[in-house]
Amino acid sequence: MTDSIIQVDNVHKSYLMGKEAVPALRGVSLNVSRGEMVCLMGPSGSGKTTLLNLLGGLDEPGRGHITIEGQNIVSLSEEKIARLRLHKLGFIFQTFNLLSNFTAFENIEAPMVLSGKLKRKERKERTKQLLEQVGLIDRMDHYPSELSGGQQQRVAIARALANDPPIIIGDEMTGDLDSQTGFEVMTLIRQLNQEQNKTVIFVTHDPRMAEFADRTINMLDGVIYNETRRNDNDPKG
Numbered sequence: 152m153t154d155s156i157i158q159v160d161n162v163h164k165s166y167l168m169g170k171e172a173v174p175a176l177r178g179v180s181l182n183v184s185r186g187e188m189v190c191l192m193g194p195s196g197s198g199k200t201t202l203l204n205l206l207g208g209l210d211e212p213g214r215g216h217i218t219i220e221g222q223n224i225v226s227l228s229e230e231k232i233a234r235l236r237l238h239k240l241g242f243i244f245q246t247f248n249l250l251s252n253f254t255a256f257e258n259i260e261a262p263m264v265l266s267g268k269l270k271r272k273e274r275k276e277r278t279k280q281l282l283e284q285v286g287l288i289d290r291m292d293h294y295p296s297e298l299s300g301g302q303q304q305r306v307a308i309a310r311a312l313a314n315d316p317p318i319i320i321g322d323e324m325t326g327d328l329d330s331q332t333g334f335e336v337m338t339l340i341r342q343l344n345q346e347q348n349k350t351v352i353f354v355t356h357d358p359r360m361a362e363f364a365d366r367t368i369n370m371l372d373g374v375i376y377n378e379t380r381r382n383d384n385d386p387k388g
């Protein structure tokens with residue numbers, strides 16, 4: 152039996168626009184296995200970001216259940232949600248979202264400072280290891296504005312890995328990159344998935360990026376309408 156790390160059970164979510172409830176998710180159920188790499192696709196407005204936000208505890212469903220590593224994350228206290236985000240989830244965004252007045256090194260170190268689990272020396276060591284891992288050790292003192300888009304996204308990936316979370320969540324993380332750079336970023340993510348057994352759930356509009364996933368889930372109007380699994384004989388990845 153496979154180890155299920157994320158369970159989404161009949162989740163509904165509406166946003167209030169004045170007095171109107173705008174439905175964003177209309178009964179989504181999903182199981183993700185540990186070590187699986189899952190891609191979410193679907194037209195703009197189909198509910199992909201809403202689903203990722205709910206998984207990250209950034210918002211709450213109107214109805215339904217979400218569990219991560221066996222923990223029900225709906226209605227957790229702010230403090231518990233913050234700890235969940237810090238230790239269980241690494242987020243990667245389209246626009247990188249780095250702190251502009253922090254260097255690459257400081258951006259990657261920041262989640263470890265917040266966590267407080269490592270001593271100063273261990274933290275500095277780990278930050279360097281992460282910089283090595285994403286190929287940016289020679290750029291560690293650069294500010295985001297001094298880095299290319301691809302380099303900034305590598306910093307964001309290293310930052311997402313800082314506290315060694317089991318799950319990586321990416322929302323259109325290659326959307327602002329040219330296709331070659333996007334491909335390199337996805338290759339790195341797939342490597343983390345395969346070598347460190349990270350569970351990855353990511354949104355993309357690009358079918359070539361979706362090919363990196365074990366499974367592609369297609370959303371439309373707030374529901375999952377079909378999914379496809381990678382053929383095990385596929386030589387890629």
Ligand SMILES: Nc1ncnc2c1ncn2[C@@H]1O[C@H](COP(=O)(O)OP(=O)(O)O)[C@@H](O)[C@H]1O
Pocket residue numbers: 166167168173174175193194195196197198199200201202
């Ligand atoms: N903060 C919000 N307030 C109101 N409506 C929202 C908000 N965020 C998303 N929506 C609506 O919810 C639906 C799903 O949006 P979203 O999850 O962002 O889709 P996707 O990421 O697939 O483009 C859309 O109809 C969108 O307009």
Ligand SMILES: [Mg+2]
Pocket residue numbers: 199200201
């Ligand atoms: Mg979106």
